[in-house]
Amino acid sequence: MPVVVVESPAKAKTINTYLGSGYTVLASYGHVRDLPPKDGSVDTENDFEMRWEIGTDSRKHVKAIADALKDDPSLILATDPDREGEAISWHLQEALTKRKVLKKDTPVSRVVFNAITKKAVTEAMQNPREVDAPLVHAYLARRALDYLVGFNLSPVLWRKLPGAKSAGRVQSVCLRLIVEREMEIEAFDPREYWSVKAQLTTPRGQEFEARLTVLAGKKLDRFDLSDRTQAEMAVQAVASRELSVASVEAKPASRNPSAPFMTSTLQQEASRKFGMGARATMSAAQRLYEAGHITYMRTDGIDMAPEAVMAARDEIKSRYGEQYVPKSPRMYKNKAKNAQEAHECIRPTDMSRDAGKLARLEPEQRKLYDLIWKRTLACQMEAARMERTTVDIASRDSEVVLRATGQVVLFDGFLKVYEEGRDDVESDDDRRLPQIHQGEAAKFASGALKGAFAKATEENKEAAVLGGPEAVLALQHHTQPPPRYTEATLVKRMEELGIGRPSTYASVIGTIQDRDYVTKDKNRLIPQDKGRIVTIFLLNFFKRYVEYDFTASLEEQLDDVSAGKADYKELLAKFWRDFSAAIAETSELRITEVLDVLDEALAPQLYPPREDGSDPRQCPQCGTGQLHLKTSRTGGFVGCGNYPECRYTRPIGGDGAETGADRVLGEDGGDDIWLKTGRFGPYVQRGEPTEEQPKPPRASLPKGWQADAMDLDKALTLLSLPRFVGNHPEDGEPIEAGLGRFGPFVKHGKLYANLKEVDEVFEIGMNRAVELLAQKAAGRAGRGAAAKALKELGEHPSGGAISVMPGRYGPYVKWEKVNATLPKDLEPEAVTLEQAIALVDEKAAKGGKKKAPAKKAAAKKPAAKKTTTKKATASKTTASKTTASKTTAKKAPSKKTAAKKAEAAETAPDETAE
DSSP, X not given: OOEEEESOHHHHHHHHHHHGGGSEEEXXXXXXXXXXXXXXXXXXXXXXXXXXXXXXXXXXXXXXXXXXXXXXXXXXXXXXXXXXXXXXXXXXXXXXXXXXXXXXXXXXXXXXXXXXXXXXXXHHHTSXXXXXXXXXXXXXXXXHHHHHHHHXXXXXXXXXXXXXXXXXXXXXXXXXXXXXXXXXXXXXXXXXXXEEEEEEEOTTSOEEEEEEEEETTEEOOTTSSOSHHHHHHHHHHHHTSOEEEEEEEEEEEEEOOOOOBOHHHHXXXXXXXXXXXXXXXXXXXXXXXXXXXXXXXXXXXXXXXXXXXXXXXXXXXXXXXXXXXXXXXXXXXXXXXXXXXXXXXXXXXXXXXXXGGOOSOOHHHHHHHHHXXXXXXXTTSOOEEEEEEEEEEEETTSSEEEEEEEEEEEEOGGGGTOOOOOSSOOOGXXXXXXXXXXXXXXXXXXXXXXXXXXXXXXHTGGGEEEETTTTEXXXXXXXXXXXXXXXXXXXXXXXXXXXXXXXXXXXXXXXXHHTTSEEEETTEEEEOHHHHHHHHHHHHHSGGGGOHHHHHHHHHHHHHHHTXXXXXXXXXXHHHHHHHHHHHHHHTSOHHHHHHHHHHHTHHHHSOOOTTOOOTTBOTTTSSSBEEEEEETTEEEEEETTTTTOOOEEESSSGGGSTTSSEEEEEETTEEEEEEEETTEEEEEESOOOSSOSSOOEEEXXXXXXXXXXXXXXXXHHHTXXXXXXXXXXXXXXXXXXXXXXXXXXXXXXXXXXXXXXTHHHHOOHHHHHHHHHHHHHHHHGGGSOOOOSEEXXXXXXXXXXXXXXXXXXXXXXXXXXXXXXXXXXXGGGOOHHHHHHHHHHHHHTTOOOOOOOOOOOOOOOOOOGGGHHHHHHHHXXXXXXXXXXXXXXXXXXXXXXXXXXXXXXXXXXXXXX
């Protein structure tokens, strides 16, 4: 039977059902080879020869494929239809050839299919080809570039910036975008302006809202009403006049549907609508693809197969009627520059199946499939037709003019199924207006304010001016800084700049978060001090390699390689010539020289002007030292130059970097009580570090406590913790209440019980404390009992039951001695047997518990002869030396070995697709 190889066991299982018993379908489990993370894996002195190594986890999979080929030496490579898939096929062919499993006459073919359906797989098997050499060369170029940048630049970071972990060809440019956006926000100077609105009513009693556009006969610009006084005058001018409708203009308009999804737009929309990160989106899409529900999910293309277009049109007609089907199919132009990498868009394989018709889907998969299905149908539907109306309401003297805008949807078209999400707020044009006629009076609404008008007043009590019958309102505004990136807007920006490729955005954004360069809060990406310093370092010493145009140009050159228009080794030689020179030059610099450059570059953010005009670099604690940028294993910080006499420090970014963030709340017992801001938020501290007491008492502010509301009494209360509640009535030992890493608690000996609220720490009495501790002790008593399975799933193909179990750190799948933690997005009750098998197999492959090998019986020692005493002694000595050498070999690795292991962890591919 011919051997068919795909990437994943789930994909293998689905394909096996289509091909039948005449084929052996096996999984490679991703890339079988990679560059070992050590010097020389890409030989820059020998025409960029690349030395590959089969991973430990991959050896058994390669062996399984090799064993299968012994029975039928016919290999069909059916990996994914993209550059990465082509590379995996090439790696397999090379690895099996080196093992002498494949010979010159062994038939090897490459097949590709864009969807895992019976028709697509069958057609692909009838049209085999060879491995695409230009696509492989493009992969080799990218992998070599990632290695050369990561392996050579990361050690420079380690030496010059302690605590920095790695740099990458694409990840560093992505990080730069986030850091520069944060600097824009910090440097932003808000500008005040006011707007005036009126709540008006038609003669038929229908209310609508209008905004002031002309005052004193002059068209208002955004900043013409710049303060409260001008706003009050404008309100009175409007409220004191009679108004009527001067003009009503209605214009027809239409909206066309968005193009079907490609990788980047799918990630953006899933982020907007569901808050899903790029990684979670690609993981859910991967499972939908492997189950045969959607086409391949890593694509730059937006074109759709003709048969899919016709199927979508038929489904639209069947579900919604003929009026929703345009006269001719909609065609979308492919955006990918390289046709070889431009596959079909992401769409359902069967247009007639909506999310409700698919069984056994996880929640995130179901949401994502529904999104893809709706977008695909919508892209082939009629445009939405609407009428946009503009109404001008003016005073008789034309000194005051207000404008109301809105729209009426005449035919919903594609909006009946789907509307694309937005990154910005909706405008006034989206409002629905009542029927308004030219020449009729427009009176101020009477009584209490309603709807959005009332809400605007409530939210801006301190910045609102009311006039007339409480129907004219002026609101204070301030210009806003550019928003922090979400994963959706970052992906969109990277795509606009041509940085990276859509298929790799998820792994790149994930890497900078894994490195602690960036954190995500409320779906917004925030750079950490470590990420900020790395970016400034690269901008000052490796600026060319983090420039947007350089990275985009390199992507275009790689596209030329994959199209067969350029030689990848010439590209590598050109890149390495300049990059190696920059590495050599920077390696000669001392850490102090690097810090001086970074200190100067970050000066506007680190040392903003002070209100009193004093030197922003002067230490606020000792008053004589100068502040300087310093680095540590946990990142950068600003410290006093008089260290160790003065131990003043603060973060380089955020609230702690602002003047006055550290302040004295008062004095107690001769010590200043400080409110400070550190890496993990605000805290209070007694006194300052000294030689005798380098770590003075401190306490973090509990959740819900605001730094602005802190005073001396609150600070002393926190510093007095833990609080003595009383002695336990049974053993007389003390019971204490305090705040810990996991929140408020009461403690008796080594027994801790959680409290629900922070305030309970200061209020809890003896009876309640004893009760909580008794409950906790009773709960612990039951820990010895065997845990009951949450769900029994069935038998593993290799034998043994598989169950979903409750665990201290969350639910997990158990099979014999292998325990695999469930992903956060997978509910225990939704786990299927197939998913569980994949999880435990993956855990076992990564070095899960295995059966210990049987011990060999100890050899019997021959009886010693008196005549061989010297030889025996010599043998014992030799044995002792051998044993000693083995013992030495088992000791902890040397510093050099440890460094190599660290390199292995930090120089992984920058752009490896998930």
